[in-house]
Amino acid sequence: MKVNFFATCLCDTVKAEVAKKSVVLLEQLGCEIIFPEKQGCCGQPSLNSGYIEDSKPAMKNLIAAFEENDHPIVTPAGSCAASIKRYPEYLASEPEWAARAQKVADRLFELTQFIVNELGVENVGARLKGRAVYHPSCSLIRKLGVREEPLRLLANVEGLEMVPIKNQETCCGFGGTFSVKMSEISGEMVKEKVHHISAAEPEYLIGADISCLMNIGGRMTREGRPIKVLHIVDVLMSR
Amino acid sequence: MSMKTSNIKFKDRIDVQMQDDFMRKSVANAQERMFTNRAIAADKLGNWEEWREMGMDIRNHVLDNLDYYLQQLSDNVQKNGGHVFFARTADEATDYVENIVQEKNAKKVVKSKSMVTEEIGLNKIIERNNCDVVETDLGEYILQVDDCDPPSHIVVPALHKNRMQIRDVFKDKIDYQGSDDPEEMTRYVRNYIRNDFLEADIGITGCNFAVAESGTVALVTNEGNARLATTLPKTHIAVMGMERIVPTFEELDIVVSLLCRSAVGLPLTGYVTALTGPREDEHCDGPEEFHLVIIDNGRSDILGSEFKDILRCVRCAACVNTCPAYRHIGGQSYGSIYSGPIGAVLSPLLGGYDDFKDLPYACSLCRACHDVCPVKIPLSDLLLKHRQKMAESKQTPLLERASVSAFNFINARPLLWGNTVKVGATMASGLIRNGKLPVNIGVSAWTETRDLPEPDGESFRSWFKKRNQG
Amino acid sequence: MANNDSEKTMDHQTAQRIYNRESFLDNIAQKLGRERKTTPVERPALKYRCHHDVMADKSQDELKAELIKYTETALGARALETTKAELAKTLKSACLYYCNNEEEDAARQDSETILSADERLLALVDPTELADEQHSVHVWDQSAGYEPNITIAERAQVGVVFAEQALAESGTMVLYSNPAQGRAVSLLPEASVFIVPQSTLIPRLTQATAALHEKAKNGERIPSCVNFISGPSSTADIELIKVVGVHGPVYATYIVINDM
Numbered sequence: 001m002k003v004n005f006f007a008t009c010l011c012d013t014v015k016a017e018v019a020k021k022s023v024v025l026l027e028q029l030g031c032e033i034i035f036p037e038k039q040g041c042c043g044q045p046s047l048n049s050g051y052i053e054d055s056k057p058a059m060k061n062l063i064a065a066f067e068e069n070d071h072p073i074v075t076p077a078g079s080c081a082a083s084i085k086r087y088p089e090y091l092a093s094e095p096e097w098a099a100r101a102q103k104v105a106d107r108l109f110e111l112t113q114f115i116v117n118e119l120g121v122e123n124v125g126a127r128l129k130g131r132a133v134y135h136p137s138c139s140l141i142r143k144l145g146v147r148e149e150p151l152r153l154l155a156n157v158e159g160l161e162m163v164p165i166k167n168q169e170t171c172c173g174f175g176g177t178f179s180v181k182m183s184e185i186s187g188e189m190v191k192e193k194v195h196h197i198s199a200a201e202p203e204y205l206i207g208a209d210i211s212c213l214m215n216i217g218g219r220m221t222r223e224g225r226p227i228k229v230l231h232i233v234d235v236l237m238s239r
Numbered sequence: 240m241s242m243k244t245s246n247i248k249f250k251d252r253i254d255v256q257m258q259d260d261f262m263r264k265s266v267a268n269a270q271e272r273m274f275t276n277r278a279i280a281a282d283k284l285g286n287w288e289e290w291r292e293m294g295m296d297i298r299n300h301v302l303d304n305l306d307y308y309l310q311q312l313s314d315n316v317q318k319n320g321g322h323v324f325f326a327r328t329a330d331e332a333t334d335y336v337e338n339i340v341q342e343k344n345a346k347k348v349v350k351s352k353s354m355v356t357e358e359i360g361l362n363k364i365i366e367r368n369n370c371d372v373v374e375t376d377l378g379e380y381i382l383q384v385d386d387c388d389p390p391s392h393i394v395v396p397a398l399h400k401n402r403m404q405i406r407d408v409f410k411d412k413i414d415y416q417g418s419d420d421p422e423e424m425t426r427y428v429r430n431y432i433r434n435d436f437l438e439a440d441i442g443i444t445g446c447n448f449a450v451a452e453s454g455t456v457a458l459v460t461n462e463g464n465a466r467l468a469t470t471l472p473k474t475h476i477a478v479m480g481m482e483r484i485v486p487t488f489e490e491l492d493i494v495v496s497l498l499c500r501s502a503v504g505l506p507l508t509g510y511v512t513a514l515t516g517p518r519e520d521e522h523c524d525g526p527e528e529f530h531l532v533i534i535d536n537g538r539s540d541i542l543g544s545e546f547k548d549i550l551r552c553v554r555c556a557a558c559v560n561t562c563p564a565y566r567h568i569g570g571q572s573y574g575s576i577y578s579g580p581i582g583a584v585l586s587p588l589l590g591g592y593d594d595f596k597d598l599p600y601a602c603s604l605c606r607a608c609h610d611v612c613p614v615k616i617p618l619s620d621l622l623l624k625h626r627q628k629m630a631e632s633k634q635t636p637l638l639e640r641a642s643v644s645a646f647n648f649i650n651a652r653p654l655l656w657g658n659t660v661k662v663g664a665t666m667a668s669g670l671i672r673n674g675k676l677p678v679n680i681g682v683s684a685w686t687e688t689r690d691l692p693e694p695d696g697e698s699f700r701s702w703f704k705k706r707n708q709g
Numbered sequence: 710m711a712n713n714d715s716e717k718t719m720d721h722q723t724a725q726r727i728y729n730r731e732s733f734l735d736n737i738a739q740k741l742g743r744e745r746k747t748t749p750v751e752r753p754a755l756k757y758r759c760h761h762d763v764m765a766d767k768s769q770d771e772l773k774a775e776l777i778k779y780t781e782t783a784l785g786a787r788a789l790e791t792t793k794a795e796l797a798k799t800l801k802s803a804c805l806y807y808c809n810n811e812e813e814d815a816a817r818q819d820s821e822t823i824l825s826a827d828e829r830l831l832a833l834v835d836p837t838e839l840a841d842e843q844h845s846v847h848v849w850d851q852s853a854g855y856e857p858n859i860t861i862a863e864r865a866q867v868g869v870v871f872a873e874q875a876l877a878e879s880g881t882m883v884l885y886s887n888p889a890q891g892r893a894v895s896l897l898p899e900a901s902v903f904i905v906p907q908s909t910l911i912p913r914l915t916q917a918t919a920a921l922h923e924k925a926k927n928g929e930r931i932p933s934c935v936n937f938i939s940g941p942s943s944t945a946d947i948e949l950i951k952v953v954g955v956h957g958p959v960y961a962t963y964i965v966i967n968d969m
Contacts, residue, residue, distance in 0.1 A: 183688070268949070272949060522887075
């Protein structure tokens with residue numbers, strides 16, 4: 001099946017490995033990947049700060065970038081998927097664009113959502129030995145309603161032991177520009193998150209949103225914690 | 240006190256508050272307990288989502304027909320012998336109450352907890368007429384006695400104080416000689432203000448929900464002070480935010496059931512008291528005179544705006560008990576009597592952006608509050624709307640607007656964006672070493688507590704292009 | 710102009726006790742982007758029936774069991790059962806329970822109970838049966854007015870009232886104010902004793918509010934004070950630690966009459 005890939009700005013620039021592995025994994029699962037080059041950023045840094053009007057040209061560009069074909073669009077980031085799914089709402093005052101945005105949003109899937117629900121695959125043959133904690137990002141569970149899919153994929157990874165933590169579903173404190181604008185509060189939230197993760201003494205921290213992982217990972221390295229941070233696609237590509 | 244509780248800047252406030260270890264531990268424990276109790280109560284009732292939907296529908300229906308229901312309510316209050324004063328502004332409301340105080344030559348007022356009376360700064364107005372005002376709700380009493388320390392939580396206003404601090408306040412101000420045991424202190428206050436109830440000329444309460452069909456004011460309490468304040472004094476004044484109303488007792492059932500479970504994890508609080516007008520002629524106790532003061536104070540502007548959903552609020556504080564930001568900064572950081580997510584949405588609406596512009600940003604948009612609100616208010620969406628309003632009316636910092644502008648310019652132009660990504664990837668991998676940049680420009684807020692991410696090197700799109708061409 | 714006239718008419722009708730209503734409500738309508746709604750609004754039916762279904766299948770005996778269980782475990786209050794014939798005896802011992810001195814051996818102090826004059830209660834109990842040398846029983850005397858009754862109620866250790874209904878789900882007694890049963894009887898004394906016939910037990914708030922709604926629908930005046938009382942007064946305002954007994958009663962006993 002042909003699938004469009006939305007890389008996200010973070011993966012495109014500093015975490016290309018996540019995007020690369022996502023592509024290779026999807027190919028292994030039988031997909032042919034198209035990368036519409038005109039794609040940019042989903043616009044969260046601007047949208048979540050309230051600059052809706054200013055973001056419109058970029059939103060329209062992104063919509064147009066994915067109108068080159070009708071195939072599904074997959075992205076390895078819950079927050080970006082959730083952001084794009086709100087485009088129809090943001091563009092409500094321009095009904096034509098809102099309709100186009102809705103069509104794109106309807107074709108858009110977060111990676112684990114796509115693999116489990118669209119491809120019907122729960123076991124990708126991955127193998128990773130060790131104790132791990134899963135961080136469910138707010139966008140994934142509360143905006144997209146994707147709760148079970150990552151867990152099912154992880155449950156089938158040979159050798160992997162998932163352990164729960166206190167306040168598992170509490171926000172890690174990233175919140176995009178929140179982490180910079182309200183860095184004091186964000187800092188306390190991420191410290192608390194690391195505290196809870198460390199208490200479980202895992203070898204790995206796994207998540208499906210690179211932004212959360214950068215946030216938590218950044219604190220863990222600052223504290224000198226030996227916990228390895230993995231995007232779920234790193235785990236799924238592990239043999 | 241009015242709604243605004245601090246003149247200190249937001250960042251300075253949270254700086255101070257976050258160093259209060261007791262407050263932070265207390266708030267974290269309180270949140271855990273109240274969050275859990277709410278969940279248990281909701282579970283025990285069953286079909287919680289259906290209850291929430293009915294709650295939302297009821298509140299929406301009332302807001303859409305608010306003029307009718309307030310008309311029906313006031314007709315019924317009058318029919319039963321009560322007075323109804325409609326106050327557009329805080330001043331109109333306090334003037335009206337002050338008139339009653341003067342008319343009655345009142346020397347003492349007993350009050351039960353009412354946030355709207357704090358919002359309009361009622362106590363000061365009454366006190367300037369040589370009339371004492373006693374806040375009888377234990378939490379509010381502690382704060383009043385402590386030189387009007389601002390509340391830090393809608394339901395448990397003295398949450399930020401530990402028992403030692405309370406004991407010291409009592410020792411200092413009300414001659415308390417006992418220990419810091421909560422029961423002992425509570426008994427002391429019971430005795431200390433008992434006479435205030437018996438002597439008071441006027442009892443002032445808020446109104447959790449008014450019932451339009453009968454002219455009833457329902458109070459949801461635990462301590463008995465609201466009952467005393469509405470049984471002993473000859474005059475009862477109930478002050479009500481204009482949106483705190485339901486059409487009939489059938490809807491009262493739903494909203495009270497949602498409120499008690501969401502606020503304190505109980506099917507009902509100790510006392511749910513439905514008061515209808517002054518006492519009937521043949522009765523001995525209960526007020527002879529009843530006044531209902533219905534307050535707008537900016538609520539009608541909200542009603543006609545994109546923030547209308549916030550008026551569904553039943554003041555349960557479930558959102559406050561869930562918010563991770565609140566957990567770390569505490570209620571007094573908000574600089575408003577309304578704190579937490581509800582406070583962050585409501586305070587700028589009632590008090591303006593000048594005083595409350597930081598609050599909508601003190602949120603990571605995690606939406607945990609959405610899940611617990613009994614009337615399904617999309618709180619973080621409303622906070623985003625505040626950000627939108629501030630952005631579009633250019634009330635945000637110039638540097639921020641400039642950066643966002645630049646970002647949007649590049650992001651709207653594929654060629655430009657593509658090149659920026661490739662250059663950015665190269666620069667990042669060249670400059671970021673051990674989680675730090677050589678010069679900490681613009682990222683110091685991040686790097687104060689975290690390392691920067693380890694860049695993977697080449698941009699994804701370069702890799703993809705190369706791979707697919709080769 | 711028409712608006713002005715109606716405002717004048719409204720003002721005349723409401724001249725005495727409603728103030729500033731018209732401009733206030735006009736403003737609301739304007740903010741909602743429409744004309745004033747002054748004629749009755751159709752209330753949409755509630756979407757679900759889950760509130761009616763709670764404990765719908767329970768018998769009166771089962772409701773009583775729920776009530777007693779909840780009261781004893783969650784409310785820190787006592788729940789007793791009795792019969793019409795035994796009521797006086799049960800009630801007396803319930804009152805005296807609160808009149809005894811802390812130390813078991815110490816001599817009983819003089820004590821007082823204030824009894825509601827609700828005719829349903831007086832039909833079941835003769836106040837003299839509850840009294841003895843050291844325990845005087847006063848009955849609420851509506852002809853005496855505020856002062857005397859309040860003075861006694863404040864002095865008394867126990868107040869006894871007759872409840873309209875009881876809610877099984879939440880351990881709640883429903884009281885309607887009436888001339889013979891002052892609000893103060895269940896408020897001022899430190900101990901509150903509630904008497905309720907088993908037949909008036911209902912599952913939850915839903916049935917109680919339905920009854921009030923019926924009254925309102927029929928144009929009846931709702932009693933000026935309807936109280937839903939669940940146990941003694943309490944607070945958690947100090948460090949979220951529950952303290953029982955704040956400004957209202959400190960103790961509560963429910964007495965269910967099985968054969969009524």
